[in-house]
Amino acid sequence: MAKIRLEKINYVYSPGTPFETRALRDVDLEIKEGIVTGIIGHTGSGKSTMVMLLNGLEKPTSGRVLLDGVDIWEKPKEISKVRFRVGLVMQYPEYQLFEETVAKDIAFGPRNMGLSEEEIAARVREAAGIVGLAPELLEKSPFELSGGEKRRAAIAGIIAMKPEVLVLDEPAAGLDPAGRERILATIRKYREQTGGTVIIVSHSMEDMAEICDEIVVMLEGSIFMSGSTAEVFSKAGELRRIGLDVPEITGLMLKLRDMGVEIDTIPYTVSDAVPKLMKLLK
Amino acid sequence: MNNISFGQYYPADSLIHSLDARFKVICAFLYIVCSFLCKNILSFAALLASAVILVAVSGIPMRILLRALRPIIFILLFTVVINMFWTTGETLLFSWWKIRVYYEGIMNALFIAVRIVVLIIGTSIFMTYTTTPIALTDALESLLSPLKVVKAPVHEFAMMITIALRFIPTLTEETNRIMAAQKARGADFTSGSVFKRARALIPVLVPLFVSAFRRADELATAMECRCYHGGEGRTRLNVPHCRPRDFVMLFVIIAFGAGLILINIYGVGYTMK
Ligand SMILES: Nc1ncnc2c1ncn2[C@@H]1O[C@H](COP(=O)(O)OP(=O)(O)OP(=O)(O)O)[C@@H](O)[C@H]1O
Numbered sequence: 001m002a003k004i005r006l007e008k009i010n011y012v013y014s015p016g017t018p019f020e021t022r023a024l025r026d027v028d029l030e031i032k033e034g035i036v037t038g039i040i041g042h043t044g045s046g047k048s049t050m051v052m053l054l055n056g057l058e059k060p061t062s063g064r065v066l067l068d069g070v071d072i073w074e075k076p077k078e079i080s081k082v083r084f085r086v087g088l089v090m091q092y093p094e095y096q097l098f099e100e101t102v103a104k105d106i107a108f109g110p111r112n113m114g115l116s117e118e119e120i121a122a123r124v125r126e127a128a129g130i131v132g133l134a135p136e137l138l139e140k141s142p143f144e145l146s147g148g149e150k151r152r153a154a155i156a157g158i159i160a161m162k163p164e165v166l167v168l169d170e171p172a173a174g175l176d177p178a179g180r181e182r183i184l185a186t187i188r189k190y191r192e193q194t195g196g197t198v199i200i201v202s203h204s205m206e207d208m209a210e211i212c213d214e215i216v217v218m219l220e221g222s223i224f225m226s227g228s229t230a231e232v233f234s235k236a237g238e239l240r241r242i243g244l245d246v247p248e249i250t251g252l253m254l255k256l257r258d259m260g261v262e263i264d265t266i267p268y269t270v271s272d273a274v275p276k277l278m279k280l281l282k
Numbered sequence: 283m284n285n286i287s288f289g290q291y292y293p294a295d296s297l298i299h300s301l302d303a304r305f306k307v308i309c310a311f312l313y314i315v316c317s318f319l320c321k322n323i324l325s326f327a328a329l330l331a332s333a334v335i336l337v338a339v340s341g342i343p344m345r346i347l348l349r350a351l352r353p354i355i356f357i358l359l360f361t362v363v364i365n366m367f368w369t370t371g372e373t374l375l376f377s378w379w380k381i382r383v384y385y386e387g388i389m390n391a392l393f394i395a396v397r398i399v400v401l402i403i404g405t406s407i408f409m410t411y412t413t414t415p416i417a418l419t420d421a422l423e424s425l426l427s428p429l430k431v432v433k434a435p436v437h438e439f440a441m442m443i444t445i446a447l448r449f450i451p452t453l454t455e456e457t458n459r460i461m462a463a464q465k466a467r468g469a470d471f472t473s474g475s476v477f478k479r480a481r482a483l484i485p486v487l488v489p490l491f492v493s494a495f496r497r498a499d500e501l502a503t504a505m506e507c508r509c510y511h512g513g514e515g516r517t518r519l520n521v522p523h524c525r526p527r528d529f530v531m532l533f534v535i536i537a538f539g540a541g542l543i544l545i546n547i548y549g550v551g552y553t554m555k
């Protein structure tokens with residue numbers, strides 16, 4: 001069952017001016033419920049634009065966005081309800097922190113939902129646990145945190161709204177390997193605890209291979225390819241032709257196969273590749 | 283692209299766009315003088331015709347230009363009404379109760395309206411629509427540079443304006459981004475009382491100020507790293523060149539002004555007091 005459906009979506013920035021840009025062209029897409037969908041594509045291919053359409057931050061120039069089969073723009077006055085159901089973590093979300101303490105900042109979303117104080121406090125604690133923020137950090141000012149901690153605090157602010165769909169736009173951009181690993185752990189934990197649908201935009205093929213069930217490839221505002229992670233990464237040639245790549249380990253295994261080494265299925269994560277390589281070494 | 287996609291600059295490939303910004307500033311000034319030289323029907327007709335030619339040459343669509351007039355519509359109507367009803371003259375056209383409308387009043391109102399419209403269109407065409415704000419600041423710096431002799435900080439002032447202009451689009455974009463991020467968390471900027479709406483801006487203003495200070499700090503460091511020490515002995519990347527067309531434009535406008543003065547001497551048609 002499709003959780004979110006995009007039908008014939010077009011999106012144009014600054015229409016009717018010399019700066020008109022067509023960011024999305026005739027996009028048709030289905031996001032399945034309860035899995036992790038990854039979106040990859042070149043810079044400027046329209047990924048951020050597309051995710052902002054999913055929770056109604058932007059209105060498509062033409063076309064429909066369906067959430068559980070209902071057009072989200074049917075009642076424009078109630079668009080904020082859609083935003084609580086589809087939680088969007090924007091690119092570089094650390095710049096949105098503003099409250100005196102981290103806890104208060106995480107509580108901003110739940111408070112806007114009109115929840116009771118006990119419920120808010122419980123959600124803040126739970127969200128902080130999922131992103132791995134230590135309780136003593138919660139009473140600090142968000143401006144005293146490190147970059148990675150700020151990022152996780154901002155993600156917690158969205159998770160605390162308990163959205164049905166969690167959308168993350170390049171959540172690991174600009175973080176060190178440890179910070180990146182923590183973000184991936186957050187997503188895994190979120191999936192375990194809530195079973196919700198996750199959409200994640202990223203430039204790192206390794207991250208995508210590790211965490212996604214399905215992948216959507218965008219090219220110049222259109223969907224270039226979509227399918228399961230294995231399907232998409234098996235088309236290394238096509239991905240490379242549009243300037244993207246497969247995970248390095250997949251590249252290595254493909255090269256080995258080209259050299260005549262016998263490999264049945266090409267793995268796309270290191271942990272899958274290790275047993276195959278071990279077998280070859282024997 | 284983002285550096286210029288604000289304000290009123292309208293990118294196009296026209297003669298006026300290609301002129302040196304310093305000449306455009308002078309031309310705009312002279313054109314204002316010209317509009318005040320007009321005194322009678324013939325000279326106002328000439329002024330109107332010159333504005334039409336200017337619009338045609340500039341390649342800017344009329345719809346965009348009319349937008350520049352929108353903010354002054356009220357002032358325009360106000361001046362027209364004042365002139366129409368408060369000018370006394372010889373030929374009474376219409377009177378009712380205490381209101382008297384004279385032929386002179388109508389003509390004056392018409393002249394003033396033409397003058398204001400041409401003034402706005404002329405200066406917008408020479409300056410805001412065809413010159414990027416940065417080029418305009420450079421031009422002002424260059425034109426004001428004689429003031430450096432009396433130790434006026436012309437360069438520093440121009441640099442401040444350039445930096446401020448440079449950051450307008452950046453901060454606008456940032457504001458939009460922060461607003462979107464807070465909307466994603468259910469913030470509502472459009473409903474409720476004035477007080478509630480003002481409060482709703484706190485989640486936008488705090489991050490905006492934090493980031494503006496951070497950017498200012500980074501920029502200052504970056505400038506110092508590249509040994510910026512003020513205007514003394516600093517050369518330019520884009521040295522402005524004046525070309526024959528700049529002088530031709532200047533000459534055309536001066537000739538136009540001289541023509542207007544001649545028309546006034548011969549005093550054709552109704553002459554404004
Ligand atoms: N606010 C805006 N105004 C005008 N054009 C925009 C705006 N935001 C994005 N665009 C344009 O829309 C297109 C798609 O941009 P978008 O930000 O969706 O790309 P992206 O795939 O997220 O890129 P990145 O990987 O760099 O984040 C680009 O051509 C961009 O220049």
Ligand SMILES: [Mg+2]
Pocket residue numbers: 047048049091169
């Ligand atoms: Mg993006």
